[in-house]
Amino acid sequence: MKSNIKICASWQKKHEQPVYTLADTCPKCNSVTKNTAPAPFDPTDAYGEYRRALKQRVRE
Known part of the structure; x- marks a missing residue:
């Protein structure tokens, strides 16, 4: 949504x-x-798995 x-x-x-x-x-x-809207979510993001894993490690 724009x-x-x-x-x-x-x-x-x-x-x-x-x-x-x-x-x-x-x-x-x-x-x-x-x-002002953030970039849309892309389910085919090749690096999404790595980005989420890094975010999870930072939270811990």
């Missing part, structure tokens, strides 16, 4: 805090915005 909420791509350099919007450009600095 999120409609976007964040200013250069907010760390130009703003004190994140600027969220629905537009394709930032309303404060007119820079490009990017999607």
Whole structure:
């Protein structure tokens, strides 16, 4: 599911805090915005098993 909420791509350099919007450009600095949603899960991820094992070891 793709999120409609976007964040200013250069907010760390130009703003004190994140600027969220629905537009394709930032309303404060007119820079490009990017999607705030995380990357989708891919069941065919070749390295997913290793990543989950490493995450499990870090938790312990």
